[in-house]
Each structure stands twice: as structure tokens, then as C-alpha cells.
Amino acid sequence: MTPPPGWYPDPHAPHLERWWDGTAWTEHRRAPETAGPPVSVPVPAGGGSGRAKAVALTVAGAVLVAAITTGAIVLSGGSGSDGDATPADPSPTTYYTAAPPSPTTEEPDPVEEEDPSVVVDELNGITFPLPEGWVLPEYVTDHSVVMTTDGGTYDCPGDWGRCWHGQVRSRTVPSDGETPEALAKADIADAAEEVYGRNRLDQRPFGGITSHRQIAAGPVAVAGRAGYYVRWRVQTAEGPGGYVQSLAFPSTVGIGSPVVVRFAFDAGDDGPPLGDMDLITDGIRPVGDADTGGGVGTSVGPTD
Structure with missing residues (x-):
């Protein structure tokens, strides 16, 4: 002074x-x-x-x-x-x-200015790319949601409520030494149910899941670590249904507790491009290390 x-x-x-x-x-x-x-x-x-x-x-x-x-x-x-x-x-x-x-x-x-094209998940020690058409979550009480599609919400086709055309969630899960493959395979049903089945408010925004089929699965490099993903196409009683994906990989912070990232994309013309799942997965990085990427496992390939 x-x-x-x-x-x-x-x-x-x-x-x-x-x-x-x-x-x-x-x-x-x-x-x-x-x-x-x-x-x-x-x-x-x-x-x-x-x-x-x-x-x-x-x-x-x-x-x-x-x-x-x-x-x-x-x-x-x-x-x-x-x-x-x-x-x-x-x-x-x-x-x-x-x-x-x-x-x-x-x-x-x-x-240090925040990069508007990057979402920082400090809790799990990772960052996500924010593709065009995606925004940081607003008016969301679930802190596991890291991004949603731009344009706000719409009236759910089933039970009363508001739905997103696309959302991505990230959370750390307890593990007794399970592999990323085992974690992803065990999580995918819950990931589908959370969005397209019965949600936490005991509502069925899409009338419930009538069927599903696996369209892709395999190892993938995530933030320089060996991960695994499983992707389903789900049909619902109301609306066009959607695509869900569970991606599991070891955390880059703490004791290495596994991280599971859940993707939920509406099907149909209003849903985000399915390729955004691949784009977001490929762009996950450890916090503070933008250069760490692939090199382990295989890349997520195109799907129908």
C-alpha cells in the first residue's frame, strides 16, 4: 500500500x-x-x-x-x-x-482463468472436455452431474417432471479390488434405470424400460489408465428411449478408488450425437495434466 x-x-x-x-x-x-x-x-x-x-x-x-x-x-x-x-x-x-x-x-x-471448454471434477481428480452443445449443469441438486445438453430441459414423456436430452455423471465407487471391466458391467443396469427406468423420486419419466441390447463394450484408455466401458441401447414405454454407457477406470487421486462415469443420451433427432460419448471419453484427463491421455488399452470405436 x-x-x-x-x-x-x-x-x-x-x-x-x-x-x-x-x-x-x-x-x-x-x-x-x-x-x-x-x-x-x-x-x-x-x-x-x-x-x-x-x-x-x-x-x-x-x-x-x-x-x-x-x-x-x-x-x-x-x-x-x-x-x-x-x-x-x-x-x-x-x-x-x-x-x-x-x-x-x-x-x-x-x-488463472477458467477454460470454458473444460469441466473440472476436483472430487475425482479429472477434467472433461465440454463439446459444442453441452453446458455446465444449472439448477441441478445431484452433484454427480458434470454436464448437460444445452437448451435446458423438456417435459418428460412419462411421469410428470423435467428431462434432459443428454447428461454425464461422475462418481467414485467402493471397490474390493474389482477390475474396471467388472465394475462397468455391474453398473450399466443401474445407469440405465437411473435415467430411463425409475428415478430417485420414484418416478418413471419415460414410462420405464421395456428392453435393452448391448451395442458396444471393451477396454479403453482413460486419463492414461486402463479402463472399460459398456454401452446399451434402451427402449422405453414412452418417448424414443436412449443410449446409456458406464465407463470405469482407476482414479488418479487418493488411493486410486475407481471412478465410474455414466452417460445418458436420448435417441432420436433431439438427442446429442452418439459420437459425443467417444469424444468425452477420449478427452478425460487428470486435473492439472492436460497432456495425459491414451496409451493404454484401446480407443472407443464408432457404434450404431
Whole structure:
């Protein structure tokens, strides 16, 4: 912190005042308008910095020393033959001047700007790419939802409620040493039921699942780790049904508890492109390491 703009004693000519613009001394000087007690550099409310206090105290001390020195010169003269006091020979007054304040040279730490094309999942230590047509979740109470399709919600075709055309969820799951393959295969039925069957509010937004078939499954590299995915096509009693995918892989943080990412895409023209599942899966990275990607397992391939 530095003193605010104003007139202060000139450190190089204390009998004058000089304008401080809040950053540096200017060339504007003037004689003090009124006599009064020494003017010190004001210290901002809250105490200010140690440097600002030192400048204020030093300037005040300089004025005080000047006054004492001048008084000593007047009172120290010898007596003449007529007994009148004889002024002492004037001598240069020594002033202890303060160096002019200078703005801090330390630059503030840069504020890291968030990348609008990346979703950060700090809990599970991963980031997701945010493809075109996808947004961060709004008005969502389920914290496992990391993104939804743009355009908001629509009236569910089954039970009353609001549905998304696409959503992606991420969560850490307990494990007793199961492989990503076993976790993905065990999770896919719950992933389908959560969105297209009976939800947590005991509603059936799509009238329930009438049938399903597996359309893809296999190993896949996720954030540099060996994962596994299973993808279903589900038919529902109401609406066009959809596609669900369970993707399991070891976490990149903590003790490596497995992470399961669930995808749910509506089928039909209103649903997001199925290729976005592949795009999002391929773009998952550990937090803070955008260069870590594939290299283990195989890539997710195109599906019908």
C-alpha cells in the first residue's frame, strides 16, 4: 500500500510541499498554505503496510529535527558588550529526508482463468472436455452431474417432471479390488434405470424400460489408465428411449478408488450425437495434466 495522492513535505526541500500522485512524485511544488504541526504521510485505515508507516514516521521525524535544529541556532548566540544577544552565525541546517515512496515492484499473482471448454471434477481428480452443445449443469441438486445438453430441459414423456436430452455423471465407487471391466458391467443396469427406468423420486419419466441390447463394450484408455466401458441401447414405454454407457477406470487421486462415469443420451433427432460419448471419453484427463491421455488399452470405436 502507498500513501494516497496529496501535498506532502518535499523530501528534497522540506520548506516546500510537493504533489504525490499516489504512485510517484510529480514536479508540482508549493509553499505550505498555513503554518501548523508537521504533516505526516497518512497511513491507510487498518494499519497499512510496514513500508507506508516507515515513510510517514520518517517524514514527520525530518520536520521535527529541522525545527529543533533551527531553534538551537537562534538560542545559541553569544552576548555583545551592550549585553544584547548576538545572533549566531547562520549555518546550513541538516535535514534528514525520507526517500520518496515508490510503488511496489512485486506483481500480483496472475489469476488463472477458467477454460470454458473444460469441466473440472476436483472430487475425482479429472477434467472433461465440454463439446459444442453441452453446458455446465444449472439448477441441478445431484452433484454427480458434470454436464448437460444445452437448451435446458423438456417435459418428460412419462411421469410428470423435467428431462434432459443428454447428461454425464461422475462418481467414485467402493471397490474390493474389482477390475474396471467388472465394475462397468455391474453398473450399466443401474445407469440405465437411473435415467430411463425409475428415478430417485420414484418416478418413471419415460414410462420405464421395456428392453435393452448391448451395442458396444471393451477396454479403453482413460486419463492414461486402463479402463472399460459398456454401452446399451434402451427402449422405453414412452418417448424414443436412449443410449446409456458406464465407463470405469482407476482414479488418479487418493488411493486410486475407481471412478465410474455414466452417460445418458436420448435417441432420436433431439438427442446429442452418439459420437459425443467417444469424444468425452477420449478427452478425460487428470486435473492439472492436460497432456495425459491414451496409451493404454484401446480407443472407443464408432457404434450404431
